[in-house]
Amino acid sequence: MYLTNLPLGSKGRVVKLTAKGKKRRRLLDLGLIPGTVVEAIRRSPSGDPTAYIIRGTVLALRSEETNFIEVEELTQRRDILWA
Amino acid sequence: MGLTARSSGLNLLRENFNIDYSKKNPIIALAGNPNTGKSTVFNGLTGLRQHTGNWPGKTVTQAQGNFRYQGQEFTLIDLPGTYSLLANSTEERIARDFICFARPDATIVVADATNLERNLNLVLQVTELTDNVILCLNLMDEAERKNIKIDVAGLKNDLQIPVVPTVARDGKGLKELKNTVYDIVNKNIVVHPYRVKYSPEIENAVEELVQELRTMLTGIEKYINLHWLSLRLLEGDKTIMRSIKDLFLKDDSFETKTEGVVQTDGVNYI
Amino acid sequence: MELIISEKNSISRIIKKVDEYFSKIEKQQLRDQIVEDIYGCAERIASKNVRIEGGRQTDWGEKVDDILTSKWLGFPIMLLLLGGVFWLTIIGANYPSAMLGEALFWVEDRLTEFFTWTQAPEWLYGILVMGVYRTMAWVVSVMLPPMAIFFPLFTLMEDLGYLPRVAFNLDNFFKRAGTHGKQSLTMSMGFGCNAAGVIAARIIDSPREKLIAILTNNFVPCNGRFPTLIILATIFMGNMVNSAYSSFVAAAVVVGIVLVGIIITLLVSWGLSKTFLKGVPSSFTLELPPYRKPQIGKILVRSFLDRTLFVLERAVMVAAPAGVFVWIFANTGIGGVSLINYVANILDPFAVLIGLDGIVLLAFILGFPANEIVIPIIVMSYLSAGAMLEPDSAEALREILVTNGWTWVTALSTMLFSLLHFPCGTTLLTIRKETESLKWPVFSFLLTTTIAIVVNFLVVQLIYLF
Incomplete structure (x- = not known):
């Protein structure tokens, strides 16, 4: 699944980037490397972009970017420590 | 005359970055991620003794200012706020080129203490370019509020660079920061940073x-x-x-x- | 010398060698690995030295964001906040404005006495007191109070971190218009001063999108134009309802005008993206930083010193020579008709088509150096034609305008024209500097003026139709 389709409130792990060139470089530099866990937290009332927590920072990405980020959704499991 | 022969090369290079080097002040660069309070640190260090201009040939604003410590005057250059130095944007290229070619006498990297990991990414890229790096761990009050505890000594040990915790809005830690700059510039401390080991x-x-x-x-x-x-x-x-x-x-x-x-x-x- | 050349050749040889060693895909993999290794290292060091004690605190900022960017409340809250700022400005500025006006006109009376006492020639008195002093007094009394309220409020929103949320909310519209998401941030700067907004477009990396942001920044009313909007909205639209609601109505009208500006910005950006500045929006990342406690003291100092005084100084500097110019124009004439009326009469037929009159259009033209002086010029020109009212209050101003044939349609047309017409001289100079060409300021001038004329014409004709 692509990051675009990650439901709000859930977390996903980056599997790979399908972007090329400059876009790929930019996404990597933001910390979107395979294995990184991201959380979709809110969507703009105008429908796009969507804000994600990426390595501790809230970043808004347009669908033009998130369509090139493959993620696997992590099953919702409450962390006992933080419950 | 070639690259090797240019003994005065450094000063010439600095002039390439619109740095006024007539006073022979040590040049201190200020790097950091966006939203880490970098400009608060800049203002805190320089006060009103600052002016803005442009980076040469580019319409990107450059701020420089002076501060004095122990009778010595330093010139502080505020680099654009970036997440990385891998030159994906004009800002990143300016920051990288300045550290790489103008060879500041010391580089302060301002980091958000509440989000160390992302900020260390930049720190590690800066230490690849220059030895004289100081980590300014800003927003310590926010970190405390969020119950984030940072082992400053451990961090210092792992990165092998001076680490100065600050709350720049309240002016906390800025004296210590100036002191560290002073020590590095005057070779009271010699820094050999830890470098990323690649695969x-x-x-x-x-x-x-x-x-x-x-x-x-x-x-x-x-x-x-x-x-x-x-x-x-x-x-x-x-x-x-x-x-x-x-x-x-x-x-x-x-x-x-x-x-x-x-x-x-x-x-x-x- | 040889060394330099050999170094250069070496560099190109090395690049070629690297290209031979590694294919494009291998290089991409290497780069991926480099970034991964750095992040991996950062991760390791961070996790070793950072501990979160007693669990993560729920962040109140996230809850605030849930509301400020929510699907149903995001936009209404934005409008309410904007309206709230205008409303506070309107009600807050009213009283000090009147007081300042009174004080400054008291000084004018003393100046008059002084000139009478020294038996100074009539023309000198006219130029210095009726021209320079009166225009400057006007600019100060009309502009200072709203700015002194508006700027701190706006800086507060900036300091809190609300602006990135605005950019987040509006981004999709900008994306569809083919522009950069950061354009809304440059527009926010434009509320202060369009020249500052044009400079702010530097944060946009793509030249195409930067140009669009620069060319459309003028559709955000700067504070040189806000007083015009606020005063006209107060005395014409506000007065149409019960006085208890008048300030709300006035604020709502100003919000409406700003909305028109935003819509026009989007339409023009879209048009430019499809024609002169073709292209697709470049990739965009916006950080939504945590809210920070604002530093009230610094906000007050910064908004007053950096913004209010700066803008006021500029306005006064322009107002003084403009005052001389207008007074001379108003007091010399051909065959009993003052030069101002002479020119205004020529402009009048055209001006009427777009809902203005000759004087108003002339005031916009004379206000080219700084938009702040448009209303003062209008008033001076009207006053020179007869009634010697001292415009020291909103009510007096209303009387002057109504006596000269203004209706709410004239007010609306003036507000629209003020919003859309050509950028002031400073802004055009800044555009020239930032784009490093003469072409774009000229284009900007023609584009905005054409749009202003078309929109005004359509609106006025539609109103008269119904």
Whole structure:
């Protein structure tokens, strides 16, 4: 699944980037490397972009970017420590 | 006259960045991620003794200011806020080129204490370029509020650079920061930062390339860390070569004569 | 010398060698690995030295964001906040404005006495007191109070971190218009000063999108134009309802005008993206930083010193020579008709088509150096034609305008024209500097003026139709 389709409130792990060139470089530099866990937290009332927590920072990405980020959704499991 | 012969090269290079070097102040660069309170640190250090201009040839605002400590005056250059130095944007290229070529006497990296990991990414990139790095751990009050505890001594030990916790809005820690700058500039402390260890396949490739560079570019080693340059070449970053061309090979005395070479060497510096 | 050349050749040789060693895909993999290794290292060091004790605190900022960017409340809250700022400005500025006006006109009376006492020639008195002093007094009394309220409020929103949320909310519209998401941030700067907004467009990396942001920044009313909007909205639209609601109505009208500006910005950006500045929006990342406690003291100092005084100084500097110019124009004439009326009469037929009159259009033209002086010029020109009212209050101003044939349609047309017409001289100079060409300021001038004329014409004709 692509990051675009990650439901709000859930977390996903980056599997790979399908972007090329400059876009790929930019996404990597933001910390979107395979294995990184991201959380979709809110969507703009105008429908796009969507804000994600990426390595501790809230970043808004347009669908033009998130369509090139493959993620696997992590099953919702409450962390006992933080419950 | 070549790269090796340019003993006054450093000052000339600094002038390339619109730095007023007439006073011979030590040059201190201020780097950091966006939203880390970098400009608060800048204002806190320089007060009203600052002015803004442009980075040469670019419509990106450059702020510089002065501060005094122990009777010595320092010039502080505020670099654009960036997440990385891998030259994906004009801002990143400016920050990278400044640290790489203007060779500041010390570089302060302002980091958000509430989000250390992302900020360390930049710190580790800066320490690849220059030894004299100070980590300014800002927003310590926010970190405390969020129950984030940072082992400053441990961090210092792992990064092998001075780490100064600050709350720049309240002016906390700024004196300590100035003191550390003073110590580094006056060689009271000598810094040898921890460097990122890359995966074997990369280190091997770099190794090979460094050998090549060493034999082929005899002059440039003085100015640029060859290990770092090899990494940039490996990842296909052409902007670094463009910067080298712009800065080193642009000197009025031989600009016109070398022009032909630029056109015929067949390299596309884009 | 040889060394330089050999270095250059070496560099190109090395690049070629690297290209031979590694294919494009291998280089991409190497780069991926480099970034991964750095992040991996950062991760390791961070996790070793950072501990979160007693669990993560729920961040109130996230809850605030849930509301500020929510699907149903995001936009209404934005409008309410904007309206709230205008409303506070309107009600807050009213009283000090009147007081300042009174004080400054008291000084004018003393100046008059002084000139009478020294038996100074009539023309000198006219130029210095009726021209320079009166225009400057006007600019100060009309502009200072709203700015002194508006700027701190706006800086507060900026300091809190609300602006990135605005950019987040509006981004999709900008994306569809083919522009950069950061354009809304440059527009926010434009509320202060369009020249500052144009400079702010530097944060946009793509040249195409930067140009669009620069060319459309003028559709955000700067504070040189806000007083015009606020005063006209107060005395014409506000007065149409019960006085208890008048300030709300006035604020709502100003919000409406700003909305028109935003819509026009989007439409023009879209148009430019499809024609002169073709292209697709470049990739965009916006950080939504945590809210920070604002530093009230610094906000007050910064908004007053950096913004209010700066703008006021500029306005006064322009107002003084403009005052001389207008007074001379108003008091010399051909065959009993003052030069101002002479020119205004020529402009009048055209001006009427777009809902203005000759004087108003002339005031916009004379206000080219700084938009702040448009209303003062209008008033001076009207006053020179007869009635010697001292415009020291909103009510007096209303009387002057109504006596000269203004209706709410004239007010609306003036507000629209003020919003859309050509950028002031400073802004055009800044555009020239930032784009490093003469073409774009000229284009900007023609574009905005054409749009202003078309929109005004359509609106006025539609109103008269119904």
